Amino acid sequence: KNEVEQSPQNLTAQEGEFITINCSYSVGISALHWLQQHPGGGIVSLFMLSSGKKKHGRLIATINIQEKHSSLHITASHPRDSAVYICAVNEYGNKLVFGAGTILRVKS
C-alpha cells in the first residue's frame, strides 16, 4: 500500500463544476503539499498545509490531521485548470513522499 493515496486517478469535469481531489496518507507528517503540473510544463506549488484550511483564488485546500486526509477543491472550474494535481507529504525528517497524481481535464 502506498503511503500517499490520491483519488480519483482521473477526473473529467464540465467547465464551471466544483471539483474535489482527495489525498490520504498513512505516516506521521510535518506538512502536506498540493502541486500542479501542466502538460509539458513545470511543477508549481499550490499550497503547503500543516493544519486547517487555505484559500487562493478559486482553489481551497483543507487538511484533517486526525483523519490523515486532505482535499483540494477547485470552484468554478475552467479548462485552464486541466493539469495533474499531486499530493506530497513531508515525513518527519523531511523526506517527501508523493501521491501518484490526479489527472484533471475540464471541458468547455
Next chain:
Amino acid sequence: GAGVSQSPSNKVTEKGKDVELRCDPISGHTALYWYRQSLGQGLEFLIYFQGNSAPDKSGLPSDRFSAERTGGSVSTLTIQRTQQEDSAVYLCASSLEDRGSGSPLHFGNGTRLTVT
C-alpha cells in the same frame, strides 16, 4: 528574485557515458531535493540535502547515481555509465526549511535526459 535553476535543460547522451546535472537553489534555501519523472510516471524521490549533508539517500536507484552539494548551495547529480532506463526528467526543488517543519517547495524546470 531568481527561482530554482537547473542546467542543462536538455541532455542527450550515449549509453555508457557519465552525465552531470546541476541545480542552483534559491539563495538561502537550506533544503534541496532531487526527483525524477520517467515518461508517464509519477515523481520519484532520489535524494534530500539539508545544508551540505544528505540525511536521506534512500531514493538513489543504484550506485551509478551520486549527488553532492557544496557551500549549502549548488548541487550536482552525477549518473555514471548511463543506461537507457535512466532517461527521464530530473527535477530539483528547494525550500527554506527547518528540520521537520516543512515549508513551501520551489521547483526548477528540470533537465530532460535522453540516453540513446
